[in-house]
Amino acid sequence: MCSPYIYANFKKSYKGEEYKDLFWVAAGCTVEPEFISVMERLKAINVGAYEYLMSHNPSSWSRAYFCQDRACEAFENGVSESFNAMVVDARKRSLLTMLEMIRLSAPICPAIIKKLETFGEHYRSWSVIPSGGGIFEARLTYESYCVDLQSWYCSCRLWELSGIPCVHAIAAIQSAQSRGFHQSLVFK
Structure with a gap:
């Protein structure tokens, strides 16, 4: 389970910018008290929406509960899809040409x-x-x-x-x- 997947199902029942914004703020929280505060705001708007999200283990979709030793702040688990999208033209080439095409020009991405x-x-x-x-x-x-x-x-x-x-x-x-x-x- 990842944030985009949970949100895709969440928005089927809870439509609107307010639900969308609160979901992504809750997903982006880095500390538990901030997450709880955002979720309480959601609960005040719609208890069903709150219960739906809490029934999906927050440790799978909110950074407030992510392990700190991963050095990755991605909300989704589609790293390979992201990489493939980035190298779509390069992967049609021979191995050495592909590697040259995808090499970063700077030491930091x-x-x-x-x-x-x-x-x-x-x-x-x-x-x-x-x-x-x-x-x-x-x-x-x-x-x-x-x-x-x-x-x-x-x-x-x-x-x-x-x-x-x-x-x-x-x-x-x-x-x-x-x-x-x-x-x-x-x-x-």
């Missing part, structure tokens, strides 16, 4: 670069407080996250789930570098 650029646009909004030993607190209004640069950890869990530093980690890395603590932007 374009989707990750785009994500880092997006996070980079927003990291300045976060204030960062050093706690010592490579540990920082990233704050924005009422939100607060613990970032440990040595362990590649952020309490939002996105860094652990995807292997890509989240906006809080980027803010902490920038803050650490400005303070003379040299931590390179690394991926798991």
Whole structure:
């Protein structure tokens, strides 16, 4: 079971943008309290919709319950389909030609670069407080996250789930570098 499959069946009975939006927000939550909050909003709108989604093990479709050691934030299990779609022209060629066609020109894939650029646009909004030993607190209004640069950890869990530093980690890395603590932007 994966998120797109569960959503495809969910929308047969629960149509509309509000249901769609709440489903995908719940699927994208990285921490359990946030997931529970979104699901409570859904329950207030329609108990049946809430019960339908909860009857499908949330650990199979919400990142709030995904294991942190996978370094993959995909909602679906169709990795091979994604790869095949990307190499549709190249796979018609001989093996060496195909490999040359699909080789990345950069050491980081374009989707990750785009994500880092997006996070980079927003990291300045976060204030960062050093706690010592490579540990920082990233704050924005009422939100607060613990970032440990040595362990590649952020309490939002996105860094652990995807292997890509989240906006809080980027803010902490920038803050650490400005303070003379040299931590390179690394991926798991």
